[in-house]
Amino acid sequence: MKAFSCLLFLVLPFTALAQTFGGNPPSLKWRQINNDTARIIFPEGLEKQGRRVADLVHYLDRYTRYSIGDRNKKVSIVLQNQTLESNGYVQLGPFRSEFYLTPPPSSSDLGSLKWEDQLAIHEYRHVLQNRNFNQGVSKVVSVVLGEMGLAAATSIAVPNWFWEGDAVTMETALSAQGRGRLPAFFDGFRALSLEHKDYSYMKIRNGSYVDFTPNHYPLGYLMSVYGREHYGRTFWKDVTTDAVRYRGVFYPLSQSLKRRTGHNVTGFYSAMLQEYQPLWNNYATQESKPGKALLEAPQTVTNYKYIYPVKPGEWIVYKDAYNKIPGFYLLDSSGHQQLVTRPGMNFDDYFSYRNGKLVWTEARFHPRWSWKDYSIVKTFDMATSRTSTLTHMTRYFSPDISSDGKRIIAAFTLTSQQYGLQLLDGQTGSVISTLPNPHNWYYTYPKFSADEQWVISNVRNDRGQMAMIRQSLASGETEELTPFSYIVLGIPIIRQDTVYYTAAYKDADNVYAVTLSDKKIYQVTAHPNSVVHATIDNTSQQVVYSAFGTQGYALYTTPLTPAGWQQIDTSRNYHSSWLKPDFQEGGNILDKVPHEQHDILKYPKGTRLFNFHSWLPTFDDPDYSLTLYGDNILNTASTAIGYTYNRNEGSSGFTGDFIYGAWFPYLQAGAKYTFNRSDIFSNKGRLYWKEMDLHGGFTVPLNLSSGLYSRSLSLSSMYHYLERYPQGNFRFRNPAIQYIGNTLVFNNQRIRARQNIYSHFGQYVALQYNRSVSKVFAEQLFARLDLYLPGLLPNHNLVFQGAWQQRDTSRNYSFTDNFAYARGYHEPFYEHIYKLGVNYHFPIAYPDWGFAQLLYFMRIRGNVFYDYSRAYNFVSGKNTQYTSAGGELFFDTKIGNELPFTFGLRYSHLFDKDPLDNASQRFAFILPLQQLFNY
Numbered sequence: 001m002k003a004f005s006c007l008l009f010l011v012l013p014f015t016a017l018a019q020t021f022g023g024n025p026p027s028l029k030w031r032q033i034n035n036d037t038a039r040i041i042f043p044e045g046l047e048k049q050g051r052r053v054a055d056l057v058h059y060l061d062r063y064t065r066y067s068i069g070d071r072n073k074k075v076s077i078v079l080q081n082q083t084l085e086s087n088g089y090v091q092l093g094p095f096r097s098e099f100y101l102t103p104p105p106s107s108s109d110l111g112s113l114k115w116e117d118q119l120a121i122h123e124y125r126h127v128l129q130n131r132n133f134n135q136g137v138s139k140v141v142s143v144v145l146g147e148m149g150l151a152a153a154t155s156i157a158v159p160n161w162f163w164e165g166d167a168v169t170m171e172t173a174l175s176a177q178g179r180g181r182l183p184a185f186f187d188g189f190r191a192l193s194l195e196h197k198d199y200s201y202m203k204i205r206n207g208s209y210v211d212f213t214p215n216h217y218p219l220g221y222l223m224s225v226y227g228r229e230h231y232g233r234t235f236w237k238d239v240t241t242d243a244v245r246y247r248g249v250f251y252p253l254s255q256s257l258k259r260r261t262g263h264n265v266t267g268f269y270s271a272m273l274q275e276y277q278p279l280w281n282n283y284a285t286q287e288s289k290p291g292k293a294l295l296e297a298p299q300t301v302t303n304y305k306y307i308y309p310v311k312p313g314e315w316i317v318y319k320d321a322y323n324k325i326p327g328f329y330l331l332d333s334s335g336h337q338q339l340v341t342r343p344g345m346n347f348d349d350y351f352s353y354r355n356g357k358l359v360w361t362e363a364r365f366h367p368r369w370s371w372k373d374y375s376i377v378k379t380f381d382m383a384t385s386r387t388s389t390l391t392h393m394t395r396y397f398s399p400d401i402s403s404d405g406k407r408i409i410a411a412f413t414l415t416s417q418q419y420g421l422q423l424l425d426g427q428t429g430s431v432i433s434t435l436p437n438p439h440n441w442y443y444t445y446p447k448f449s450a451d452e453q454w455v456i457s458n459v460r461n462d463r464g465q466m467a468m469i470r471q472s473l474a475s476g477e478t479e480e481l482t483p484f485s486y487i488v489l490g491i492p493i494i495r496q497d498t499v500y501y502t503a504a505y506k507d508a509d510n511v512y513a514v515t516l517s518d519k520k521i522y523q524v525t526a527h528p529n530s531v532v533h534a535t536i537d538n539t540s541q542q543v544v545y546s547a548f549g550t551q552g553y554a555l556y557t558t559p560l561t562p563a564g565w566q567q568i569d570t571s572r573n574y575h576s577s578w579l580k581p582d583f584q585e586g587g588n589i590l591d592k593v594p595h596e597q598h599d600i601l602k603y604p605k606g607t608r609l610f611n612f613h614s615w616l617p618t619f620d621d622p623d624y625s626l627t628l629y630g631d632n633i634l635n636t637a638s639t640a641i642g643y644t645y646n647r648n649e650g651s652s653g654f655t656g657d658f659i660y661g662a663w664f665p666y667l668q669a670g671a672k673y674t675f676n677r678s679d680i681f682s683n684k685g686r687l688y689w690k691e692m693d694l695h696g697g698f699t700v701p702l703n704l705s706s707g708l709y710s711r712s713l714s715l716s717s718m719y720h721y722l723e724r725y726p727q728g729n730f731r732f733r734n735p736a737i738q739y740i741g742n743t744l745v746f747n748n749q750r751i752r753a754r755q756n757i758y759s760h761f762g763q764y765v766a767l768q769y770n771r772s773v774s775k776v777f778a779e780q781l782f783a784r785l786d787l788y789l790p791g792l793l794p795n796h797n798l799v800f801q802g803a804w805q806q807r808d809t810s811r812n813y814s815f816t817d818n819f820a821y822a823r824g825y826h827e828p829f830y831e832h833i834y835k836l837g838v839n840y841h842f843p844i845a846y847p848d849w850g851f852a853q854l855l856y857f858m859r860i861r862g863n864v865f866y867d868y869s870r871a872y873n874f875v876s877g878k879n880t881q882y883t884s885a886g887g888e889l890f891f892d893t894k895i896g897n898e899l900p901f902t903f904g905l906r907y908s909h910l911f912d913k914d915p916l917d918n919a920s921q922r923f924a925f926i927l928p929l930q931q932l933f934n935y
Contacts, residue, residue: 020370020371020635021370021635021636021638021661022370022635022636022660022661022662022666023082023369023370023371023372023635024080024082024369024371024372024634024662025369025372026605026662026663028043028044028082029043029044029602030042030043030044030602030603030605030634031043031044031046031047031050031600031601031602031603032050032600032601032602032603033050033051033054033598033599033600033601034599034601035054035058035598036074037057037058037061037074037075038054038057038058038061038074038075038076038077038127039074039075039076039077039633040053040054040057040077040079041076041077041078041079041603041633041634042078042079042081043079043081043082043415045415045416046079046081046101046416046417047600048417049079049101049116049417050079050598050600051595051598051600052116052117052120053077053079053099053116053119053120054596054598055593055594055595055596056117056120056121056124056590056593057077057120057124057127058596059589059593059594060120060121060124060125060128060174060589061124061128063586063589064128064170064174064585064586064589065128066233066234067233067234067236067237067585068125068128068129068132068166068236068237068240069128069131069132069237069241070132071131071132071134071135072131073095073130073131073134075090075095075096075097075127076094076095076096076097076633077096077097077098077099077123078096078097078098078099078633078634079098079099079101079116080098080099080100080101080371081101081102081415081416081417082369082371082372082373082415083100083102083371083372083373084102084347084363084373084374084375084395084413085100085102085347085373086100086102086103086104086110086115086347087100088100088119088122088123089123089126090123090126090127090130091151092130092147092148092150092151092613093146093147093148093151093613093614093629093631094147094611094613094631094632094633095130095147095613096633097123097124097126097127099116099119099120099123101115101116101119101417102115102413103115103413103442103460105347105348105350105397105398105411105444105445106348106350106444106490107444107458107460107466107488107489107490108182108184108488108490108502108504108509108530108532109179109182109184109185110179111177111178111179111181111182111464111488112177112460112464112465112466112486112488113175113176113177113178113464113590114460114462114463114464114590117175117464117590118171118175118178118464121170121171121174121175121178121589122167122168122170122171123167125166125167125170125171126163126167129158129163129166129167129240130150130154132237132240132241133150133154133157133158133240133244134150134154134244135241135244135245136241136244136245136246136247137153137244137245137246138150138153138154138157138244138245138246141153144615145614145615145616145617146612146613146614146615146616146629147613147614148613148614148616148629149614149615149616153244154244155898156896156898157240157243157244157246157252157253158240158243158244158253159205159216159253159265159897159898160216160220160898161205161216161217161219161220161223162220162223162224162236162240162253163220164216164217164220164221165216165217165219165220165221165222165223165224166220166224166236168180168217168220168221168224169221169224169225169228169583170583170585172221172581172583173581173583173585173587174585174586174587174588174589174590175464175588175589175590176463176464176486176588176590177464177486177488179217179221180221180225180579180581181486181575181579181580181581182488182504183504183506183507183508183509183530183575183579184488184504184509184530184548185217185218185221186218186280187508187529187530187548188212188213188214188215188218188548189214189218189219189222189273189276189280190280190508190528190529191212191529191548191549191550192214192550193273193276193277193280193281194280194281194284194528194529194549195549195550197211197550199211199213200266201265201266201269201270202266202850202853202856202897203848203856204219204269205219205856205894205897205898206850206856206858206894206897207858208846208848208858209322209754209755209843209846209858209859210300210301210322210755210846210848211301211550211848212301212550212551212552222272222276223268223269223272224236225581225583226268226271226272226275226276227239227268228583230261231260231261233583233584233585235260238256238260239253239256239257239260240253242255242256242259243256251264251265251853253265254266254853265853266853276578279576279578280507283507283508283528283576284528284529287506287507287526287528288508288526288527288528289526289527289558290526290527290528290547290556291525291527291543291545291547291556291557291558292556292557292558293554293555293556294333294544294554294555294556294557295331295335295554295555296335297551297554298321298551298552300321300322300323300755301321301322301550301551301552302319302320302321302322302324302551302552303318303319303320303321303552303553304317304318304319304546304552304553304554304555305317305318305319305320305349305532305533305546305553306318306350306351306491306532306533306546307533307534307535307544307545307546307555308352308353308354308535309535309536309537309538309544310330310353310356312537312539312540313332313333313539313540314330314331314332314333315330315331315332315535315544316328316329316330316331316340316353316358317329317331317546317555318343318349318350318351319337320349320753321552321753322753322754322755323753323754323755323756323794323795324753324794325342325708325750325751325752325753326342326343326349327339327340327341327342327343328340328341328342328343328351328358328380340358340380340382341358341380341385341387342708343360343362343378344362344363344378344706344707344708344751345362345363345705345706345707345708345710345751346360346361346362346363346375347361347363347375347397348361348375348397348398350397350398350445350491352398352399352400352401352447353401354400354401354402354403354405355403355404355405356381356382356383357379357380357381357382357401357405357426358379358380358382358401359377359378359379359399359400359401359408360377360378360399361375361376361377361378361396361397361398361399361410362375362376362378362706362707363375363705364376364392364393364706365703365705365706366703367702367703367704368664368700368701368702368703370703374392374393374394374395375394375395375396375397376389376390376391376392376393376394376396377389377390377391377394377396377399377408377410377424377429378390379401379405379408379426381405389429390408390424390425390426390427390428390429391424391429394412395412395413395414395415396410396411396412396422397410397411397412397413397444398410398411398443398444398445398446399424400445400446400447400448401426402426402448402452403448403452404426405426406425406426406427407423407424407425407426407432407448407452408423408424408425408426408429409421409422409423409424409446409447409448409455410422410424410446411442411443411444411445411446411457413442418437418440419437419440419441419442419443420434420435420437420443421434421435421437421443421446421455421457421471422434422435423435423473433473435455435471435473435476436476439461439462440462441459441460441461441469442459442460443457443458443459444457444458444459444460444489445457445458445490445491445492447492447493447494448494449470449494450494450495450496450497452473453472453473453474454470454471454472454473455470455471455473456468456469456470456481456492456494456499457469457470457471457492458489458490458492458501461484463484463590463591464486464590465484465485465486466484466485466486466487466488466489467480467481467482467483467484467485467489468480468481468482468489468492468499468501468514469481470516481499481514481516481519482514482519482521482570483570485570487503487504487505487570488503488504488509489501489502489503489504490502490503490509490532490533491532491533493533493534493535493536495536495538497515497516497517498513498514498515498516499513499514499516500512500513500524500534500536500543501513501514502530502531502532502533502534505523505568505570505574506523506574506575507574507575507576507579508527508528508529508530508531509530509531509532510523510524510525510526510527510530510531511523511524511525511531511534511543511545512524512568513562513565520567521567521568521570522562522565522566522567522568523565523566523567523568524543524560524565525543525545525558527545527547527556529547529548529549530547530548531545531546531547532546532547532548532553533545533546534546536560537557537560541559541560542557542558542559542560543557543558543559543560544556544557545557545558605634605636605662607632607633607634608632608633609632609637609639609660610630610632610637610639611630611631611632611633611637612628612629612630612639613629613630613631614628614629615627615628615629616629621647622646622647622648622649623644623645623646623647624644624645624646624647625642625643625644625645626642626643627640627641627642627643627655628640628641628642634662635661636660636661636662637658637659637660637661637662638658638659638661639656639657639658640655640656640657640658641654641655641656641657642654642655642656643655649676649677649678649679650676650678651674651675651676651677651678652674652675652676653672653673653674653675653691654672654673655670655671655672656670656671656672657669657670658670664700665698665699665700666698666699666700666701667696667697667698668695668696668697668698668699668718669695669696670694670695670696671692671693671694671695672691672692672693673690673691673692673693674690674691674692674693675690676688676690676727677689677690677691677724684730687726687727687728687730688726688727688728689724689725689726689727689732690724690725690727691722691723691724691725692722692723692725693720693721693722694720694721694722695718695719695720695721696718696719697716697717697718697719697740697741698716698717699714699715699716700714700715700716701713701714702714702715708750708751709748709749709750709751710747710748710749710750710751711746711747711748711749712745712746712747713744713745713746713747714743714744714745714746715743715744716741716742716743717740717741717742717743718740718741718742718743719738719739719740719773720737720738720739720740720741721736721737721738722736722737722738722739722813723735723736723737724736734775734776734812736774736776737772737774737776737778737812737813738772738773738774738776739770739771739772739773739774739778739813739815740770740771740773741768741769741770741815742768742769742770743766743767743768744765744766744767744768745764745765745766745767746763746764746765746766747762747763747764747765748762748763748764749762749788750762753794755794755795755843756794756795756797757795757796757797757841757842757843757861758788758797758799758841759788759797760788760789760790760797761788761789761790762786762787762788763785763786763787763788764784764785764786764788765784765785765786766782766783766784766818767782767783767784768780768781768782768783768818769781769782770815772812772813776812776813777808777810777812778808778810778812778813778815779807779808780805780806780807780808780815781804781805781806781807782803782804782805782818782819783803783804783805784801784802784803784804784818784820785801785802785803786799786800786801787799787800787801791840791841791842793842795842795843796840796841796842796843797839797840797841797842798838798839798840798841799838799839799840799841800836800837800838800839801820801835801836801837801838801839802834802835802836802837803819803820803834803835803837804832804833804834804835805817805819805832805833805834806831806832806833807830807831807832808831809831809874819833819835820835820837821833821835821869821882822835822837822867822868822869822882822883822884823865823867823884823886823906823908823922823924824867824884824886824908824909824910824914824919824921824922824924825869825882825884825910825914825922826914826916826917828871828873828880828882828915829871829873829875830871830872830873830874830880831872831873831874832871832872833869833870833871833872834869834870835867835868835869836867836868836869837865837866837867837868838865838866839863839864839865840863840864840865841861841862841863842861842862842863843859843860843861843862844860844861844862844889845859845860846858846859846860847859847860850893850894850897853896853897854895854896855893855894855895856893856894856897857891857892857893858892858893858894859891859892860889860890860891860892861889861890861892862887862888862889862890863887863888863890864885864886864887864888865885865886865887865888866883866884866885867882867883867884867885868881868882868883869881869882869883870882880912880915881912882910882912883910883911883912884908884909884910884911885908885909885911886906886907886908886909887906887907888904888905888906888907888926889904889905889906890902890903890904890926891903891904903925903926903927904925904926905923905924905925905926906922906923906924906925906926907921907922907923908921908922908923908924909921910922
C-alpha cells in the first residue's frame with residue numbers, strides 16, 4: 001500500500017518541487033499590488049518590476065484567453081530577487097507563482113527578451129491553464145481533495161509537454177521573439193533528423209541514460225504549433241477540455257486526439273515529424289557546409305562546449321559526459337586529452353582562458369537562506385596548478401581575463417535588478433572600476449579587445465533587443481558594432497580588428513565576423529546545427545568550433561577563408577517560415593500594454609499563515625490517514641491537520657502540526673490524540689487506553705554546498721510530553737513521560753554525472769538521541785554512517801554502511817525505530833545492536849523500452865551485498881549474530897510517460913537462521929521508500 005502514497009505525490013506537477021521553504025531572510029520587506037486579476041508580491045525596491053508584471057498579467061487576462069478558456073481565479077505571484085537562478089513556476093497547493101528575476105547569462109536557448117516580460121507571458125499561461133483545467137472529473141477531484149488533488153488529476157490527464165509547449169507558443173505569439181523563433185531551441189530535434197535517428201514517442205517522452213533526447217519544451221512547442229496550424233487556434237482548448245474531463249479514462253488526451261484528428265498521440269507525433277523534418281533537412285542540404293570533425297565520435301554522449309588555443313595543435317576545452325562530471329581538459333590534434341581541473345557547481349558553465357590562466361564562476365549558497373545565493377570568480381594557473389577564489393558573496397557572470405592575468409572583466413547583476421560590468425584585480429578580486437551603464441543594459445560574455453583598452457560585449461536593452469558594443473575602459477563611452485535587433489548574439493572571439501561571434505541570423509546559430517574598421521558582418525561557418533562557441537587557429541588558419549549533434553557538442557574545423565565570406569544584411573530576416581510563425585493571437589503585446597495606476601501597499605509576512613488548500617489520503621499499511629494541508633503564499637508557514645487509523649490496533653486519532661520557517665531556526669509544534677490504543681498484557685488480556693502527545697521544538701537546516709560537493713547539515717531538537725489514559729480497571733505504573741529527541745543529519749555528496757548511480761565520493765551521517773526528562777526513564781541512541789566510493793567502472797559504486805542502536809532495558813517507552821537491520825531478517829530482540837554492510841552497485845542494461853504508454857524501462861541495475869550484524873539480548877545475556885548476503889535487482893522506470901518510479905527485487909541468503917522462523921533465505925519486493933533507507 002505504500003506504493004499508492006508514493007504515486008499520489010509523484011503525480012503532482014514537478015514545478016511544485018521548485019518551491020523553497022523559509023528561504024528569505026527576515027530582513028527582507030515585502031510590498032504588494034493587489035487587483036482583480038492577481039496579487040503581485042515583491043521585495044521593497046522592486047516597485048518598477050512589480051508594476052510591469054501587474055500591467056502585463058492584467059492585459060494577458062483580458063485579451064489572451066480565447067485559445068485556452070475563460071475561467072477565472074485570482075493568483076498570487078511572488079517576485080524573487082535574491083537568487084541567481086533564472087526560472088519561474090506556477091503551482092497548485094497553494095495556487096501561486098514565483099518569478100526568479102535574474103536574467104539567464106546566455107541568450108541562445110531562452111532568448112533575450114526582458115526577463116520579467118518573458119516570465120509574465122510564459123508563467124501566466126500556466127495560470128490560465130490551471131484555471132481552465134478545473135472542470136469535469138478534475139473538478140470533482142478538486143472538490144474532494146483540494147488543489148493538490150486537482151494538480152494530480154490534471155497532470156495525469158494532460159502531459160507535461162502540453163503545459164510547457166503551449167506556454168512557449170504564447171511566449172512566441174505575444175512577443176517579438178520567444179523560443180519558437182530561436183534556432184538553438186530546435187537543436188535536439190534537428191540533430192535527430194539530420195542524423196536519421198528515429199526514436200519512438202515513448203523514448204522521446206521518457207528520455208534515456210545512453211542517448212540524447214530533446215526535453216518536453218521543444219516537443220510540446222512542435223506538437224502545439226502543428227495542432228494549431230492544422231486544426232485551428234482553439235484546437236488544444238477542446239482537446240485538453242476532453243482530457244481533464246476524462247472523456248476516456250486511460251490516456252484521455254490521446255483519445256481526444258484520435259477522435260478529432262484520426263491520430264492517437266503517437267500518430268500525431270509522427271505526423272508532426274513528417275511535416276517538420278523535411279524543412280530542417282532541406283535547409284541543411286541547401287544552406288550548410290559542415291566542418292571536419294576534430295575528434296572521433298565518442299561512445300557516450302559527451303559535450304565539448306568552449307575551446308581556446310593553447311599552442312599550435314593544442315586547445316583547452318570544457319568537457320562533460322553522461323558518465324563523467326565536467327572538467328577543463330587539454331587536448332591536441334591527435335585526440336589525446338588530459339584533465340586540467342574541474343569547476344564546481346555553477347549557474348553558467350562558461351569559462352575563459354588566456355596565456356595559461358583560466359577564469360570562471362562558481363555558485364555559492366547562504367548557509368541558511370536558500371533563496372540567497374552568489375556567483376564567485378575563480379582562477380586556475382596552469383603553470384603552478386593553483387586554484388584561487390577571488391571574490392566572495394558576489395553576483396558575477398562570464399568573466400574574461402587579460403593577457404597578463406592582472407585584470408578580469410565580469411558582468412554583474414544586483415538584487416535591485418541593476419546590471420553592468422566591473423573591472424577586477426586579477427590577483428585579489430578587488431574592484432578596480434565599475435563601467436557606466438546609463439541604459440541598464442544586460443551585458444553578456446564581455447571580452448577584452450585586442451589592445452585591452454576596450455571591452456567588447458553583447459548587450460540586451462530594455463526591449464529585449466541585442467547588439468554588440470565596445471566600451472572604453474578609460475572613459476566608459478560606448479559604440480555600437482552591430483545594430484540592436486531581436487537576433488540573438490553569442491560569445492565574442494577577438495582577433496586583431498575582427499570580432500568573431502555566434503549569432504542566430506539564419507536557421508541555425510553559426511559563426512559570424514564583424515570588422516571593426518567598417519562594421520560589416522560576414523558569415524564564417526555554415527554548420528547545419530547550432531554552433532555555441534569557436535576559436536581561430538592563426539597558425540593553421542582554421543576555425544575550430546563546437547556544434548551540437550546527437551552525441552553532444554562536438555568539435556569541428558573549417559578553413560578560415562575571408563575571401564569567400566558572405567556579407568549579412570542585418571535589416572533582412574533570413575529565417576525560414578517555420579522560424580516566423582503566425583499564431584493569430586494579435587502579435588507582440590509588449591510595446592502596447594498600457595501603464596495602469598497601482599496602489600503599492602505593505603504585504604504583511606503573517607498574511608494567511610493557516611492557508612488550507614488540500615486534503616490528501618495516505619495509505620501506508622497499517623496506517624491510513626486523511627490530512628488537511630495548509631501553506632502560506634510566502635512559503636514560511638506550513639500546517640497539517642489529520643485523522644489516522646491504525647488497522648493493527650484498531651486505534652484512531654487526530655493530529656495537528658505547524659512549522660514556521662521565517663526565522664533562523666524552523667519552529668515546530670504539534671499534538672496528537674489517539675483513541676483505543678491497545679496491547680495484550682500477561683494475565684490481563686487486551687487492555688485499551690487513550691494517548692496524548694504534545695510536542696514542540698526547532699530545526700536548523702544549513703546548506704554548506706560549495707565546489708564539487710553538495711552538503712547539508714540539519715540540527716533539531718524536539719520536546720515531547722506524552723500521557724496515557726487507561727480505559728477500564730487498570731493503571732499504568734508510569735502513565736506520563738517527557739522526553740527530548742535530538743537529531744543531527746549531515747550529507748556530503750560529490751556531484752555526479754547522468755549515468756552515475758550514486759556519487760563517487762560521499763558521506764551520510766545520522767545521529768539521534770532520545771532521552772526522557774521526567775522520573776520515568778527511557779533512552780535510545782542511534783547512529784548511522786554511509787560511505788560512497790567509486791567502483792571499478794565509471795558508473796559503478798561501492799557503498800559501505802555502519803549503524804549502531806542502543807536502547808534502555810526498562811522498556812517504559814519505545815521510541816521510533818530507524819535502524820536498518822541485516823537484510824532478510826526480522827527485527828531481533830536486543831539492548832544494543834550494530835550492523836556493518838557493503839554494497840556494490842552497477843548498471844546492467846539500458847533497455848529504453850516500454851509498452852502501451854504505461855511503463856517505460858530506462859535502466860536495470862544490480863547490487864550485491866553483504867551484511868554482518870550482532871545484537872545483544874539483555875534477558876539471555878547473549879550476543880546473536882545475523883549475517884546475510886545476496887543480490888538486488890532495481891528497475892528505473894517511468895509510469896505513464898511521466899512519473900519516475902523505481903522498484904526492485906531482493907534475494908537474501910541467511911548464513912544464520914532467523915530465530916523467529918528458522919528461515920535460511922528470503923525474497924522481497926522493494927518499493928521506493930524502502931529502497932532509500934534499507935541498505
